[in-house]
Amino acid sequence: MPNTLTTTAALAEFCARAADAPYVTVDTEFLRERTYFAQLCLVQLALPGTDDSDAVLVDPLADGMSLDPLYDLFRSPDVVKVFHAARQDLEIFHVEGGVVPAPLFDTQVAAMVCGFGDQVGYETLVRRIAKASLDKSSRFTDWSRRPLSDAQKTYALADVTHLRQIYEYLSAELARTGRTHWLEEELAYLTNADNYVVDPEEAWRRLKLRSNSGRMLAIAKELAAFRERYAQERNVPRNRIVKDDALVELASTKPKSVQDLGKSRLLLRDARKGAIAEGLVAAVARGLAVPNSELPKPAPGKDRSNLNPALADLLRVLLKAKAEEANVAPKLLASSSDLDDIASGHVEGAWSHGWRHEVFGADAERLLRGEIALSAKGQKVKIVAV
Incomplete structure (x- = not known):
């Protein structure tokens, strides 16, 4: 069975070995259905080679476990950190440890520039490059429950053991075709820490608003900022507080009191009372109070009147x-x-x-x-x- 690290000392020992390796493959298992921030449940790591003893599972939920040795490894400029479809993993590590692993190699991005198509899945690369198959039966299990089953451990470890062969193949292919700089351009975005910070003041830009009215945009901006802060502070998914369509409705109807919220067709029951209701009404009031000269403007669209x-x-x-x-x-x-x-x-x-x-x-x-x-x-x- 895979080796599971449950102490900081064991993790530090493994990371010391990894510091002398050219690369380490990395994956995570996490839950996010009931929280704003992802709950990191497992980290999988593997060193170069074919020996399963060089692949481990790290249990961040174990008593007293600190991931600081792993974060130090992530900062090492001498070890390439290899992920597949890294964005969510990078967000977790940035939130948990304040670090974005670098140098980085994302096999999904690398496969894209090597001709495997757009957003190719890990299972496809395992089949086409490693000539192996994956047992996906544990994919949607609860990774926060302990103890983990043998099937869960085997499934999790496969996400980093096959990744070694995939990385070596794609890295060589990029060098052969002279496309390494293609990958570096694509990864520049992924390794920018700013991408993993959600600014409540900018949350309104994700809404699909039905109007470009400056006043409606101002109210939507305040409503979205309130929801984002409330969700972050309580670690609750934003749509469990107020769904997007309800926010858009409130930006249009401009309720001035908690009683007015009762007229909403789309607002969740818990949002019609208490702190959420008061916060929504206050947000609308702030949006109404924005001076005309400071009203937000929609992103300018491109003029296509000259389209040929x-x-x-x-x-x-x-x-x-x-x-x-x-x-x-x-x-x-x-x-x-x-x-x-x-x-x-x-x-x-x-x-x-x-x-x-x-x-x-x-x-x-x-x-x-x-x-x-x-x-x-x-x-x-x-x-x-x-």
Whole structure:
């Protein structure tokens, strides 16, 4: 059975060994259905090699367990930290330990730039690269309950043992194809700690508002900020307090008293009384009191009045050709919205810099300038200099 570390001393001993390794693979098991912040229940780690003794489970729920030795390892510049689909794991470690593991390698992102498609799953990579299969029967179990079953432990450990072979394969493939810098550009966003801090003052931007009225936006901003702070302070999911559609309704109806909240069609019962109700009414009042000169403005949309449909169609053909040539999914290079922006004269976007510019953007700009044309040769689209 997998080795489970339940003391800080045992974790420190393993991390000391890991500090001399070129990389360590990492995964987590957590719960988030009933809390605002994820509850970290298990950490899986594996060192290079094929020996299962080099793979361990770390129990953060064990009495007296401190993850500080692990956080020190995460800060080491000499050890690559390998994850698959790392974002939620990174958020947990940033909240729990104030650290974003670096240097980082995300096999989902790496697989994307190696031609495996967009957001390829771990199970797919295990099957295609490690030539193995996963038992997913323990996937949705309660990871906070102790003791963990043998099936849970085996399932959890597989998430880091196969990851070693996947990492080594993808790392070599990136070097072979000269695409390592593609990955580095994509990972720059993941390793930015600002991405894991939720600012209550910006929470309103996630709402799907039905109006761009400055006053409604001001009220929605105050309501969303109240909900976010309330959820964070009590570690409760935000939608357990007030759902998004109810917040939008309140921003529109502007209730001025707790009694007015009773007229809401969408508000949860617990939000119609007590601290939540009082907080909602106070938030509406703050939104109503914002001076006209300080009302928030919606994000400016891009003007597409000059959209050239024929040019947009040509760009779609070019995108498909360049994606096939590079063996990447077209939407990784540019979205349909991006193509419409380009055909409307907007020359800024993810496609206009970095590796996307190398693969697609540069030729899109040449097409706009009339320097290239497209022709068909059999089943292939060819780029022809003009």
